[in-house]
Amino acid sequence: AQKVTQAQTEISVVEKEDVTLDCVYETRDTTYYLFWYKQPPSGELVFLIRRNSFDEQNEISGRYSWNFQKSTSSFNFTITASQVVDSAVYFCALSAPNRDDKIIFGKGTRLHILP
Amino acid sequence: DGGITQSPKYLFRKEGQNVTLSCEQNLNHDAMYWYRQDPGQGLRLIYYSQIVNDFQKGDIAEGYSVSREKKESFPLTVTSAQKNPTAFYLCASRVVRGTEAFFGQGTRLTVV
Numbered sequence: 001a002q003k004v005t006q007a008q009t010e011i012s013v014v015e016k017e018d019v020t021l022d023c024v025y026e027t028r029d030t031t032y033y034l035f036w037y038k039q040p041p042s043g044e045l046v047f048l049i050r051r052n053s054f055d056e057q058n059e060i061s062g063r064y065s066w067n068f069q070k071s072t073s074s075f076n077f078t079i080t081a082s083q084v085v086d087s088a089v090y091f092c093a094l095s096a097p098n099r100d101d102k103i104i105f106g107k108g109t110r111l112h113i114l115p
Numbered sequence: 116d117g118g119i120t121q122s123p124k125y126l127f128r129k130e131g132q133n134v135t136l137s138c139e140q141n142l143n144h145d146a147m148y149w150y151r152q153d154p155g156q157g158l159r160l161i162y163y164s165q166i167v168n169d170f171q172k173g174d175i176a177e178g179y180s181v182s183r184e185k186k187e188s189f190p191l192t193v194t195s196a197q198k199n200p201t202a203f204y205l206c207a208s209r210v211v212r213g214t215e216a217f218f219g220q221g222t223r224l225t226v227v
Binding site: 033042044103105106 | 155157165209212220221
């Protein structure tokens with residue numbers, strides 16, 4: 001069965017601190033995709049990044065970076081020098097296209113950036 | 116602008132009534148999805164469709180029904196059989212398997 005676990009329910013940090021959101025996934029498929037989404041208070045999910053199972057290179061986009069490690073089945077997300085606008089709920093998700101067309105989400109991590 | 120439109124944004128219904136949530140996309144995406152979000156529960160998949168006139172049950176399909184008569188539209192009906200329908204409902208679409216999904220702004224349904 002496929003599963004995504006985000007063990008951190010809620011995190012609070014002071015502005016300008018770095019913060020890492022954890023994501024652990026389970027799948028028996030060798031081909032799969034991992035995603036991160038941001039849900040601001042407005043409710044709409046905003047796509048941040050997609051990673052396929054064959055590409056373990058870390059990625060950096062501005063203050064955001066992602067660390068994908070197949071050995072530990074993890075796809076962690078780090079925000080550097082956090083800002084108040086980063087406050088949101090963040091979701092990690094998994095999709096295995098050779099199995100079905102489902103996208104499985106974790107329960108999300110609510111991030112509070114305190115001024 | 117291309118995107119996914121969910122309507123209405125807020126919906127109130129009396130217990131025992133069926134209600135239909137609208138989801139329209141003009142992205143020419145083949146696959147569409149309905150998720151339910153409850154506090155602390157993340158997003159749970161209700162139904163999804165990969166092609167017109169075909170759809171599959173997700174993890175919590177009981178009490179819901181869908182149709183996919185047009186590529187652009189994937190309406191969700193919350194029936195009276197759904198025991199706890201009050202929730203935030205999100206519709207999404209994506210072009211093919213493995214790509215990222217794009218989401219609508221959601222419909223908050225309250226049953227009183």
